[in-house]
Amino acid sequence: MSAMLTTIGLMSGTSLDGVDAAIIETDGERVFSHGARLSLPYTLELRQRARALLDRAADLALDDAEVLAVEREITLRHAEAVNALLADAPHVDVIGFHGQTILHAPAERRTWQIGDAALLSSETGLPVVHDFRSADVAAGGQGAPLAPWYHAALIHGGERPVAILNIGGVANLTFIDADGSVHACDTGPGNALLDDWAFRHTGVACDVDGALAAAGTPRRDILERLLSDPYFSLPPPKSLDRLSFVTALEAVRDCSPEDGAATLAAFTVEAIRRAPLPNQPLAWYVCGGGRHNPVLMESLRLSLQGAVRPVEDLGWDGDALEAECFGFLAVRSLRRLPLSAPSVTGAPAPISGGRLTCAGLTPIPKWIGEGLRPSGIHGIS
Ligand SMILES: Nc1ncnc2c1ncn2[C@@H]1O[C@H](COP(=O)(O)OP(=O)(O)OP(=O)(O)O)[C@@H](O)[C@H]1O
Numbered sequence: 001m002s003a004m005l006t007t008i009g010l011m012s013g014t015s016l017d018g019v020d021a022a023i024i025e026t027d028g029e030r031v032f033s034h035g036a037r038l039s040l041p042y043t044l045e046l047r048q049r050a051r052a053l054l055d056r057a058a059d060l061a062l063d064d065a066e067v068l069a070v071e072r073e074i075t076l077r078h079a080e081a082v083n084a085l086l087a088d089a090p091h092v093d094v095i096g097f098h099g100q101t102i103l104h105a106p107a108e109r110r111t112w113q114i115g116d117a118a119l120l121s122s123e124t125g126l127p128v129v130h131d132f133r134s135a136d137v138a139a140g141g142q143g144a145p146l147a148p149w150y151h152a153a154l155i156h157g158g159e160r161p162v163a164i165l166n167i168g169g170v171a172n173l174t175f176i177d178a179d180g181s182v183h184a185c186d187t188g189p190g191n192a193l194l195d196d197w198a199f200r201h202t203g204v205a206c207d208v209d210g211a212l213a214a215a216g217t218p219r220r221d222i223l224e225r226l227l228s229d230p231y232f233s234l235p236p237p238k239s240l241d242r243l244s245f246v247t248a249l250e251a252v253r254d255c256s257p258e259d260g261a262a263t264l265a266a267f268t269v270e271a272i273r274r275a276p277l278p279n280q281p282l283a284w285y286v287c288g289g290g291r292h293n294p295v296l297m298e299s300l301r302l303s304l305q306g307a308v309r310p311v312e313d314l315g316w317d318g319d320a321l322e323a324e325c326f327g328f329l330a331v332r333s334l335r336r337l338p339l340s341a342p343s344v345t346g347a348p349a350p351i352s353g354g355r356l357t358c359a360g361l362t363p364i365p366k367w368i369g370e371g372l373r374p375s376g377i378h379g380i381s
Pocket residue numbers: 011012013014015016017166167168169170171190191192195205206207208209210287288289290292293294322
């Protein structure tokens with residue numbers, strides 16, 4: 001296998017808004033180029049079916065008929081995204097397929113990403129690396145966040161300490177200290193609660209441009225109650241499920257739509273401010289859909305010490321970063337490089353992860369047989 005592979009990374013995040021796909025060239029340690037990217041939204045119906053699974057995931061069997069049906073729909077949407085990128089890409093070696101998290105309970109050694117890797121492989125004719133979190137969780141790690149590997153690979157020099165903050169459905173951060181050491185955790189809610197609240201009150205899937213929150217005032221009493229959750233006093237590593245703070249929607253139930261949105265936005269920001277960091281970052285670079293919400297960005301600027309900037313100021317694409325990350329992690333998996341480490345996920349030692357499926361391929365690409373075969377291969381007899 002040549003050291004460098006062209007990958008398509010795929011992420012279907014906790015916002016459940018759709019699939020992001022992005023091409024990079026990487027050896028799993030360095031990133032040599034960034035290629036095309038695209039996002040394909042899910043239909044409202046698929047979004048709602050996936051959301052219903054999240055609500056029931058703890059009690060669902062792996063082969064539940066609705067799980068399999070939603071998994072198939074989601075996988076076919078991923079295949080559409082890959083095939084659209086392949087139409088203009090000269091050559092791609094491998095797909096990094098995160099899938100859709102419907103349950104994340106590392107304390108119970110469970111994390112569940114739905115997605116049919118064999119179907120994706122046969123629909124695209126490419127090898128697929130998937131199931132990135134299970135090995136870490138089985139070893140006692142949090143299974144998340146995994147993006148710090150990618151952030152650390154991308155960031156060169158510049159000011160330190162620095163934080164990369166992803167505001168997706170859940171918010172997570174990577175902190176790189178002055179000595180280069182990397183720390184990470186999920187900080188708390190990202191956009192997910194705001195999305196649910198906006199949908200309930202406006203029928204629109206998110207609080208577009210923060211319009212609702214901008215017109216309201218945070219309810220400080222409710223905010224303090226929300227922030228008294230023990231999660232915020234825990235040291236890292238720590239990670240969250242999309243539904244971890246869903247009771248916040250009950251707490252703001254009697255607020256006006258505007259005040260409720262303002263309170264939930266303030267909850268996201270204050271949880272970030274309280275993230276347990278060894279030092280204060282000189283700068284915070286923000287990626288994920290939350291950076292498109294001016295209320296979140298302005299409140300972060302007022303609350304945090306250090307500059308708050310979109311990752312575009314580093315020349316990165318903040319909407320492609322997570323998808324790119326899973327292409328990067330796919331190559332790390334093929335090379336059996338660590339996907340997790342004590343200071344990031346709390347795994348007892350740096351360990352690799354991910355599984356390879358080649359169901360769509362005859363013959364199997366030669367490089368896959370050249371000593372880089374991960375454990376747990378499906379589709380290779
Ligand atoms: N113009 C906007 N105004 C307000 N919010 C926005 C805007 N654009 C995007 N968002 C928010 O960004 C979200 C999508 O963000 P993103 O794609 O980063 O999430 P994700 O990848 O699903 O999450 P995660 O990082 O948790 O996996 C939307 O659900 C919405 O809340």
